[in-house]
Every structure is written in C-alpha cells, then in structure tokens.
Amino acid sequence: MENINQIEWKALLEKDKEAVIIDCRGPFEWEEGVIEGSKLMDLMNSQDFMHTAEELNKEKNYYIYCRSGVRSVTACQILESLGIEKTYNLLGGILSWDGKVVMP
DSSP states (O other), X not given: OEEEOHHXXXXXXXXXXXXXXXXXXXXXXXXXXXXXXXXXXXXXXXXXXXXXXXXXOTTSEEEEEOSSSSHHHHHHHHHHHTTOXXXXXXXXXXXXXXXXXXXX
C-alpha cells in the first residue's frame, strides 16, 4: 500500500491504464457524491466486500478512498492479503478531495 495525496493520486491516474477506483464507504455516504469512475465496495459489509475483492483482477492497480482515509487503509491491507500488489490509499479521503465529485 502506498499512501498518496490527491496531487499524486491525480497524476498517477492520468497515466495508469490499469487503474480501478474503489470507494469503500457505505451506500448512504456514496449518495453524497463520489470521485468520478469509482466502484462502491462497502468495507462495513464485510461479506460482500470480501466476495467482490476475491473476484478482482490482481494485475490491476487499485486506488482506494473512504470518507477520511482510515477505512481505506484497511481496505488496501485486505486487498494486499488477497494477492493484489498495487494499492493506493488517498490520504484524507474524500473530505480532503478538491477535485470533481459526481453524483452516482
């Protein structure tokens, strides 16, 4: 896992053709707005999270965020335990995001 700020996040995403963005917040938080291109994987619904995580392509790079950057650390650690090598945690989560937020 690599902790990155939003400047690094944006720069990496621009050139990463294997990028997958994961929002690990819950559905109610998701409805408040998301980083464009995000896939919802609610970490608090552990059974669904694990089922979806096990199906992920291990060759891709995963950019993960939550509300403040705490749950996303756990999500990165879980994905790495399943064999995913490249995970990036957005420091400060969506609370510190000053980029575009879209409604899902």
